[in-house]
Amino acid sequence: MIALMIGVAAMAQNVKVTGTVTDALGPAIGMSVVEQGTTNGTITDMDGHFELLVAPGATLEIGGIGYKTQLIPVGDRTVFDVVLEEDNELLDEVVVVGYGTQKKKLVTGSTIQVKGDDLVKLNSTNALGAMQSSSPGVQIMQTSGQPGEGFNVAIRGMGTTGDFAPLYVIDGVTGGSISSLNASDIESIDILKDAASCAIYGARGANGVVLITTKQGKAGKYQVTYDGYFGWQNSPTMVELLDAKQYMAVENMVSVNNGGSPIDWAGILDADLYNSIQNGSFTGTNWLETIHNPNAPISNHAVNIVGGSELSKFSAGISYTGQEGIFGYPCQSDYKRTTVRLNSDHVLLRKDDLDVITFGENMTYVYSVKQGIGIGNQYWNDISNALRANPIVPLYGADGEYSDFDDLQKTGLWTLNSYTNNPVLALVKSSRGNNNSQSHGLNLSAHLLVQPVKDLVWRSQFNFKQSASSYRQYGMTYQATNYDFSSTDAVSQNASVGWQWSWENTVNYKFTLAENHHFDALVGSTIEKNGFGESVGAGNSNGAWPNQWKYAYVGNMTGTPTISDISGSTWGDWGLASFFGRVNYDYAEKYMLSLILRRDGSSNFARGHRWGTFPSISAGWVITNEDWFDFKGVDFLKLRGSWGQNGNCNVSNFQYLATVNLTADDGGYAFGHGGLSVYDQGIYADTLANEDITWETSEQIDLGFDARFFRSRLNATFDWYRKATKDWLVNAPVMGHFGANAPYINGGDVVNKGVEFALNWNDAINPDFSYNIGVNFAHNTNEVTRIANDEGIIHGQGSVVQGIAELYRAQVGYPIGYFWTYKTDGVFQNQAEIDAWKASGKGTIVDTPVPGDLKFVDLNGDGVIDDNDKTMTGDPNPDFTAGLNLSVYFHGFDFAVSGYGMFGQQVFRALRRYSDSQWDNYTTEVYNFWHGEGTTNKYPRLVPGTNYNYINNSDIFVEDADFFRIQTITLGYDFKRIWKNAPFGQCRFYVQGQNLFCFTKYKGMDPEVGSSAGFDSWAKGIDLGFYPQARTVLVGLNLKF
């Protein structure tokens, strides 16, 4: 019997097994199916089928690159249908660091990585907007909600009053603009926050570095994807303005409070107009609603192709984004951007598994067109105009056109205020409603890698960037009031074209000594020359086709241009030369050390002051790799610390020269010969020289840890940092009698300190149900520690609202851009309170205050209210930022929420030009002003804004602007799950709401005010009519072929 069995067994060799291997997208071609422990194997064919003869009792090893290998014992079966899973852990996650990549677990600096796919899910036109919820320590604030406008980015707080923007590096090319990329072009964004990571960027790393890698080619099956969405935007909230009747009543109240009598509206207004208001047939014009562009469309389409073989891979894509603005109707803002990308990598010479020579290129081209309304100060801001315009003025006049001179005169309002205007007419006829800006950008780079022996790589990359832009604006003829009119139409055009190049060479050698000592050494140099370009501009008036935007070009004008209409200059080239080296060392991936040294020379400084040396050192310890470490649940724990110095050379060139101003119209004088339109050229020495001007240096210490718990489902990252920027470039304070403008000197220091924390939980209950929750927060304090002048103050500008004193400043001991105003302690409710106040020796702002006046606090108790009583009443820099990301995947449905918040900042809000005009419209907040004892203890009695209660800057205008914004809520479904025969690998349809909820107490339209309304760039948080971020609902489709 046994013999028979043996005989049978001996005869039953080589079982034939067949089967199909698939992955998430369909048949898996080219997967290897091997009999474990032998070389007997095959690969799957075009349909994923395989056939193999194996010994009985064998185990099949099925897998491929990027997939988790599966081991399946043959057993009794002969047919196997296997589904392979993508394996990300196997390819150690890698992050991009300067001039290379590094395994994430070995990184000793502080960096954040955001994947392009995650950015795409948030559907933001500018990738920076998508990063707001996932980048602790990076303060990203919109400068305006107008389409095409940018963001104010400060990594770990503002480091200077000069240029505090981080350095953007796109595919190794420095100085690009992230807004030129569509999120679907981006593979990943790595933000380098601490000195050690940025040190390798030396001269320009003081403000942090943002590295953007566009999608590169991948070996494997070709993948074509389409991502598109279409949406409708509206204003998230509208400030409540007064209507005609309310306006009349409030103006009466103001007049009476000011000692006058109620206004005789019946006598002043045109009879028909007055009657229509009284009988309710005309309630007034809500100008904000009038310029609101409801359901403004937004759309995006992107097609991407990725694929290639082991030797040659490429990635190509084309995308289009179009976004209309929610305000500015009928000349609403508009932004359109088209991006084209082609990246490829080719192995030119391969020898025994070694890629000896590789060549690659990256090319991106972007074309964008933008038009926008005024978003500056109260003289150039259409939302401000709409908020302040008189609601009694009808939008259309008797002839059906926009109310203009005759209609406005007929209303009778000019006897009260000869500036009463129609803001829509002003918008439609001026250059704020007729402008167009186009820009082209081309980024080309080519790189060559030579790897003569394994892990010794010489990389040379040459980058070329070209940019061209043109702008046209046109002001039509119109007559609105006696002061606001244009009797000639005028056009102005300008164009600018230029290019830059850079060349980077690095030699990188990775080697191991004594088995566990791993070294990764890099030496390199770059040279860069920028600014080869020219700009030209011209303007003229009197169009041959008057008042038609379509024909408004300088060549079609019949007027005579004056000298100030013509401009032309060169961009001015400048250069940067650098040498750097880095050594990364780790012992058994347990102890890590990294040393970086960089030497940079910039042409912005005189010879002898050009060069700076920037060192850094960082170390890490992976505690979990220690033998003695044994805590259940802690899978990975790395402690790290770093110290380094970076520089900032971003100041205008030639500060070391005493320049003489040659600007055509700047120094001229009209002696009178030749008539009134002629003047002689004048020149004068305009700026004093500072030969010693040199770099700003930023020195930073960072301590932190990275950890993973519970089977790597919980990820935690923590950082504490202290960043001190020294020798910050400030305008020197010069004595009044020097007679020329101040040069820049190295004369300021600021310290930013803070912590960052990110927590992320990622779990899968089963392959059909997984979820992810991420939260992050960061805290930052910003304090100026030195300003090299007697006062220790850099003054901000006054007249943020016409006629008011200096509102914001930078001062030793305070954060940059803080609000400097009087402090108030409520309102005097009655005479007794006033008497008590004065009896206690406290000063008042006028000798005889009356009930309803603000109690200005006499801070120094000297009995007088003056500048010495002004103090910090607000800070536009957030103390605390937070982000939230939540996503759930359930049987083909995906649901995600993302949000971010900023806390601890204040905003100065002035929606009226209160000091200048008592006739500006009010919001319904006006009913909260004091109108009798006990009515309010915050706002004073209602009188014209020139009254001491208003014109003296006080904290009644400074508001808390803490907010938490639910940035996106998305619900999607992958129709592939029910439509199994679809030609797509994925067919996801989704609905998303953006900015649906913003939790805030702020009473303006948007609490995220990242701009200073046209005043100093180091100030922010000034809301004079801020263009809010839209609330959008969109539907979209992701297709993968």
Add this chain to the structure above:
Amino acid sequence: MKKIIYIAAAAAMTLSLASCEKFLDTTNYWSKTTEDVPATAADAEALVTGIYNNLNVSIGNNVHVNHFLWSEAASDDCLGGGGTNDQTMQAEDLMLNFGSDMYNNFYVDRYKGIARANMAIATIGNVEDLSETRKNQLIGEAYFLRAWFYYELGSMFGNIPMPVTPAADATAPQVSGEAFWGQVLEDCKNSIDLMPSTVTDRGNGHVDKYCAEALLGRVYLFASGFLGVESFTTPDGSTIDKSYVGKQISDCVNNSGYSLVSDYHNLWAYTNRCSVEDELSPYKGRGYKWAEDDGATNPEAMFVIKFNTQPSWSTTIGYANQTALFLGVRGQSDITSKGSTFPFGTGWGMCPVSPQLVKDWEAAEMMPVVRLPSSR
């Protein structure tokens, strides 16, 4: 193989280092420096034009607080005026302070003019292709303007730093009293001595010898009256006393070629030929004729600050006559509305005449006062 790579890399970097400094040198394509200006005759003319530029730009940027408007508001003839929020104007009238550093901007701007004059005086002499007479004329004009600027600042602030060379000296001490006015008088004297007696191209906006003589008179009257001193010694050792000043003024009166208009009304623009005989003008029928009708030159105008039609809201705002705007009558510019300011231009109404002045005027039986219809 490794060695070759290392050597090549080292060589490449050494080469780069050597040519690095040259690589980083840049050229300034937009401005000259004080080293190379003035080099030509055109540079010298433009340098002096730049000093004149300070005259109207410092008004354009400092409308309320420039010397002329300040002195008008502070004087007894005028009130502050303006609108309810024009606190600076009212502060000046009452000699009070408003805001922080009310006059700082004008102070800084005037010193820019002084610095430009200092540079012209120091460097124009070196320009080769300029004739001796032209050099003297230009330097003479620079001396005049510097004297004018210091006269304004000195009478406003009293004791101020007084740089007379282009160097920016943070340790420059304040100068006041006789030492200060002695320097101003010396500048007037130098201006008189340098500029020629025959004036070509009258009314072209440039100052001449006779303007300097007149300025000498004005400065002397102020300084001697304010300080109670009859004779000043200038830093270069000459003496400026009553007889010297008297001689210069006689020379100006007798030989300058300037003369007075027949009727004071003809000095003001409201007598221009388009408005003076209009139905609505209260001045019609009196035979007034504006001295500058059709671009004619006013015979009284010696030192005149000129404006033109090229201003914009940018750097060229100084080209607009902001003084006329700020002194303009506050009312409706629409000629048909109640309270129209015709025939005067509408403006912000700074420095309205004080009621006391009207009373005194009428009591002294000077020309009859014309009252415009009120706006309400």
